[in-house]
Structure formats: structure tokens, C-alpha cells
Amino acid sequence: xxxxxxxxxxxxxxxxxxxxxxxxxxxxxxxxxxxxxxxxxxxxxxxxxxxxxxxxxxxxxxxxxxxxxxxxxxxxxxxxxxxxxxxxxxxxxxxxxxxxxxxxxxxxxxxxxxxxxxxxxxxxxxx
Ligand code: HEC
Ligand code: HEC
Ligand code: HEC
Numbered sequence: 001x002x003x004x005x006x007x008x009x010x011x012x013x014x015x016x017x018x019x020x021x022x023x024x025x026x027x028x029x030x031x032x033x034x035x036x037x038x039x040x041x042x043x044x045x046x047x048x049x050x051x052x053x054x055x056x057x058x059x060x061x062x063x064x065x066x067x068x069x070x071x072x073x074x075x076x077x078x079x080x081x082x083x084x085x086x087x088x089x090x091x092x093x094x095x096x097x098x099x100x101x102x103x104x105x106x107x108x109x110x111x112x113x114x115x116x117x118x119x120x121x122x123x124x125x126x127x
Contacts, residue, residue, distance in 0.1 A: 031070075045126070
């Protein structure tokens, strides 16, 4: 099948556009481990891509107050149980609740806070 001239032009523009996207387009999985391991729990894996295709950026980065820099948010378990941050949704209503400790605390020991993976989520338990 032959693609028309305009199809080819559009494809080239798409490629250029993708190449020009800044590095922050890395959405992979975010590891949160400022407190968890020090307090005897495995690091938290937050599948960013999984969430960001379901919710608008501003829900988390504005309304919930998550800063857009991996490792920059100081989140405590008590705040989550009180309905802040992850707990805004993980409350047995919008999504499964905080009693499912190891769905969030699924990281391997020793992981540092930061982004892992490329443009898509590998999900809990991989890192
Ligand atoms: C919806 C996701 C989620 C669930 C479910 C969850 N946690 Fe957490 N937890 C977090 C996040 C995020 C942090 C902050 C991680 C960090 O920066 O170290 C955290 C931190 C912690 C900490 C560190 C100390 C503190 O008080 O903040 C402990 C201990 C902890 N969680 C225990 C638990 C236990 C026990 C359960 C199950 C009863 C649980 N968590 C369920 C996301 C979750
Ligand atoms: C469900 C909540 C949620 C949604 C929706 C969401 N994010 Fe995030 N985002 C987070 C969390 C949590 C972190 C990690 C913060 C940390 O590690 O302290 C993060 C981290 C980031 C980072 C930092 C990456 C780095 O390398 O430091 C960027 C950039 C970002 N998000 C952009 C976006 C954009 C753009 C969208 C919408 C297209 C979006 N986020 C949607 C929760 C969300
Ligand atoms: C804006 C709402 C929202 C926020 C905030 C949010 N989540 Fe979620 N999360 C969801 C929904 C909805 C699902 C899908 C639940 C389901 O499949 O039943 C989900 C699923 C997940 C999954 C499972 C992914 C999979 O592959 O099945 C993990 C792990 C998770 N969330 C961790 C977190 C952590 C850690 C935080 C905080 C850093 C967080 N979430 C914040 C809404 C949210």
C-alpha cells in the first residue's frame, strides 16, 4: 500500500516533534523511598504512566500538590491514610485502599527515589 505525499510529510513532522520533546516526557515508574525503607517497608513504586493516562496532570500536580520532580515530595503514610496524596484516590472508593500495603510497597530493597524505565509503566514489583 502506498502512502500519499501528505502522509509522508505528516509522518516526518511527527518524528521531528517526538524527537523535540523534552526529557521530562519520561513517565516510567517513580520510586518513592525517602522514608519507607528506613521505617522497615519496601520502597514504593508509583507507575506514573498508568496513572497519567487515566487522570489529568493537574489533578496530582496541582490539586493534590505533588511536585513535578521525582524524589522531591515528602509524603508520609499518615497523610495518605488521612486522604492526602495517594490517599485521595486509594481509599476503597476511586481505587483500592491503603490496606493493600504491598501493592504500593512493591520495590526491591535499596532502590533510591527517582524515575525508572522509559516512556511506559512496567508496574508494581518490577524494580
Ligand atoms: C497507595 C499506596 C500505598 C499503600 C497502599 C500503602 N503505602 Fe505506605 N507509603 C506510601 C508512600 C507513597 C510512602 C512514602 C514513601 C517514601 O517517600 O519513602 C509510604 C510510606 C510508608 C512508611 C514510611 C514511614 C511513614 O510513616 O511515612 C511506612 C512505615 C508505610 N508506608 C507503611 C505502610 C503499611 C504498613 C501499609 C499497609 C497497611 C502501607 N504503607 C500501604 C504509599 C502506600
Ligand atoms: C495520579 C497522580 C499523577 C498524575 C495524574 C500525573 N503525575 Fe506526574 N508525578 C506524580 C508523582 C507522585 C510523581 C513523583 C513525585 C516524587 O517522586 O516525589 C510525579 C513526577 C512527575 C515528574 C517528575 C519526573 C522527574 O524526572 O523528576 C514530571 C515531569 C511529571 N510527573 C509530569 C506529569 C505530567 C506532564 C502529567 C500529565 C500528563 C502527570 N505528571 C500526571 C503523580 C502524577
Ligand atoms: C487521582 C487518583 C489516584 C492517585 C492520586 C493515585 N492513584 Fe494509584 N491508582 C488509581 C486508580 C484509579 C488505579 C486503578 C485501580 C484498579 O485497577 O482498581 C490505581 C492503581 C495503582 C497501582 C496498580 C497499578 C497496576 O499496574 O495495576 C499502583 C501500584 C498505584 N496505583 C500506586 C499509587 C501510589 C503509590 C500513589 C501515590 C504516589 C497513587 N497510586 C496515587 C488512582 C490514583
